[in-house]
Amino acid sequence: MRDMSGPSTSHTTGLPDPDACYRAVTSRDHRYDGWIYVAVRSTGIYCRPSCSSVTPRRENCSFHSTAAAAQQAGYRACLRCRPDVVPGSPQWDLRADTVGRAMRMISDGVVDRDGVSGLATRLGYSERQLNRLISAELGAPPVALARAQRAHTARVLIEGTTMPMADIAFAAGFSSVRQFNDTVRAVFAQPPTALRTRHSTHASDGGELLSLRLPVREPFHADGIFDFFERRQIAGIETARRTPEGWVYARTVGLAHGAAALALHWNDGQLTLKVSLEDFRDLTQAVRRARRLLDLDADPVAVDTTLCGASWLKAYVEAAPGLRVPGVLEGHELAIRALLGQQISVAAAANAGAKLVARYGALSPVTPTEPGLTHLFPSSAALAEVDSMELPMPRSRATALVGLGAALASGAVDLDIGSDRLESHAQLLALKGIGPWTADYVTMRALGDPDVFLSTDLIVRRAAAAAGMPADLGPLDDAAKVWAPWRSYATMHLWRASPQLLAQDR
DSSP, rough: OOOOOOOTTTOOOOOOOHHHHHHHHHHHHHHHHHTEEETTTTTTEEEEETSSSSOOOGGGGGEEHHHHHHTTTTTTEOOOTTTSSSOOOOOHHHHOHHHHHHHHHHTTTTHHHHHHHHHHHHHOHHHHHHHHHHHHHHHOOHHHHHHHHHHHHHHHHHOOOOOOOOHHHHTTTTTHHHHHHHHHHHHHHHHHHHHHOOOOOOOOOOOOSSSEEEEOOOOOHHHHHOOOOOHTOOOEEEEEEEEEEEEEEEEEEEEEEEEEEEEEEEEEEEEEEEEESSSSSHHHHHHHHHHHHTTTTTOOHHHHHHHHHHHGGHHHHSSSSTTOOOOSSSSHHHHHHHHHHHEEEEEEEEHHHHHHHHHSSOOSSSSSSSSSSOBBOOOOOHHTTTTTGSSSSSSHHHHHHHHHHHHHHTTTTTTTTTTTTTHHHHHTTTSSTOOHHHHHHHHHHHHHOOOOTTTTOOOOOOOHHHHTOSHHHHHHHHHHHHGGGGGGHHHHHHHHHGGGGSSSOO
């Protein structure tokens, strides 16, 4: 059951105290890469804590929670440790306050598409108020945070493809080639052509598929999350399979400017994203959504340590260290699938989803990253227009599905990544056919809430009882509070621990 009080994260930047930050630097602790950026006054550059350069003196260091803040203070990115090529900070998924929501929206490209004014409107603030709030806490305004993200995308395309620089400028979200050149020089202390020269031997031929390496914060339990997707794959939009080297999961998705096809390859401990885009302006959004899909910005050490704090889950966590909470590429899809799969098996839900896709999903216009990716998942607007009598399911569920599609299409239910989680949860519960379990499940996966414990789930309760936890709902919820703010991960471990999960739809 969702604890609506949530974790107390509204008034913290997420940075440890400066001495703890410096200890992370002296020990070259990879865990803090992407969470702490260390700026060195004597060199004018900023690094990740694990940088292999000579450890700077304490008095020369300042610490920042974002790369943008370091850039705003006048520092350039280290070309040795490449501090932009790291997992993101886990605090932005943990936090439910305005700054956390803003950071999730910025990472999804809202500022690039709608400007700071559009971001402020979504959050219910004036542009001036939002600039002041975010600058005061993070040391950089929203436009600088978006600029840092554009710089990272530009570097990836410069070093990893042979695309013309002008095309890269607009694909990365810059409004002009001059702005692109100026930003790359300011952030990396080199012009774009120099960055390409340094990495020319690694550039692809710029074919239809872009291939990008995705950094992962270890430990990462790949079998757990890829197996989750394999057992739920819907024909036409996704495919998942185990390979001799690891896993491949591929699927289609609709993004801001067009469709895309993604393929995630887990091979010998490395994660690669291959992407085919209808519009290259969607690259940043595609990468961010792929990261959220696999929960790559989680802090698995903190999660596992908390879950092992009580003896009930210790054996489960030790058997599956780094287990992630599966995310989504599109929030509306997860809500529809959750409703579609109520009270039926995994196989039946996948079959029902395939029929829905074949009948109401648009054909995919992009080059598939794997065979069988022919369609996009139906839009909420398309489902809102469906005659419920045509749907091959119980009438009550069909009516609820069409009603959910209409609510999503109209904005009555908001499942964007930066949505207010409590408001979205309440919006879902207000719909006919949506109960607490479905609302909690959607909040956990579509909105990325790390602190949802699905105590009303039968499999969770059985697995919890087998682990020695209370069987009754109230005492079980009370006992689970020891796992805050990571109760979503406790839910995943309990599901994985139960062999009955294979026969249930979750």
